[in-house]
Amino acid sequence: MSICLEVKNLSKKYGSTIAVKDISFTVNTGEIFSIIGPNGAGKTSTIRMISTIITPSSGDCFIDGHSLVKSPNKVRENITYLPDEAGAYKNMTGNYYLKFMASMISSEKSKQKEYFENAIKICKLGDRLKDKISSYSRGMIRKLLISRAVMNKPRLAILDEATSGLDIINALEIRRMIKQLAKKGTAFLLSSHNMLEIEYLSDRIAIINKGVIYEIGQPLAIKQKYNAQNLEEVFEKVAKNI
Numbered sequence: 001m002s003i004c005l006e007v008k009n010l011s012k013k014y015g016s017t018i019a020v021k022d023i024s025f026t027v028n029t030g031e032i033f034s035i036i037g038p039n040g041a042g043k044t045s046t047i048r049m050i051s052t053i054i055t056p057s058s059g060d061c062f063i064d065g066h067s068l069v070k071s072p073n074k075v076r077e078n079i080t081y082l083p084d085e086a087g088a089y090k091n092m093t094g095n096y097y098l099k100f101m102a103s104m105i106s107s108e109k110s111k112q113k114e115y116f117e118n119a120i121k122i123c124k125l126g127d128r129l130k131d132k133i134s135s136y137s138r139g140m141i142r143k144l145l146i147s148r149a150v151m152n153k154p155r156l157a158i159l160d161e162a163t164s165g166l167d168i169i170n171a172l173e174i175r176r177m178i179k180q181l182a183k184k185g186t187a188f189l190l191s192s193h194n195m196l197e198i199e200y201l202s203d204r205i206a207i208i209n210k211g212v213i214y215e216i217g218q219p220l221a222i223k224q225k226y227n228a229q230n231l232e233e234v235f236e237k238v239a240k241n242i
Helices: 043-050 071-076 094-105 111-123 125-130 136-149 170-181 194-203 219-225 230-238
Strands: 004-015 016-030 031-034 058-063 079-083 157-160 187-191 204-209 212-217
Touching: 004 043, 004 187, 016 043, 016 187, 016 194, 016 212, 031 043, 031 079, 031 170, 031 194, 043 094, 043 170, 079 136, 094 111, 094 125, 094 136, 094 194, 125 187, 125 204, 125 219, 136 157, 157 230, 170 187, 194 230, 204 219, 204 230, 212 230, 219 230
Parallel strands: 031 187, 031 204, 079 157, 157 187
Antiparallel strands: 004 016, 004 058, 204 212
């Protein structure tokens, strides 16, 4: 299995505060990898560094061999990032929004058409794409945003709180959507406070606290190691030993 993302000794300081300290991990092609931890653990800083939004204080990461530090533009060509607070232009119809976003990714008409058609298949909103986004539920908007994020089949999709605030049905549909896309080769880097979701979705997880990764492994193996019923219990036990 090929490596899509390689994080090597990545660190981030804000003044005298160390937000992320010398972390390393890999994400394979088609793998769903999740980072979990409490507020202030370093999850957001890690994701924003990998997304090229903020610059690492030290270390590097590589997407398909492209260095984040030396070739950030190349990295951006291979990733997509969807933050929790992302929104869409509510005065647009779903169709117009997807066409507009496709035109932002590529100037080639054939590519725009391909990306637009990919997004339609992924979001499965049907005739509702003819309606203005202002009439959409939160779940519909999230489906639209995820389909936009992966319309060009990026090597790595980075999603922060993918189903936050959604009802059970919409959350399940988005989780299935992520699993289906991973099977087709897109790697996912997820961050969430929803341990049930992380356990259901993830091939592997990393537990981070105070900027340090303390565990990396498959959810079942980590639960067995800590003799825990679920990931919440695992995190509690890890946190007590920090």
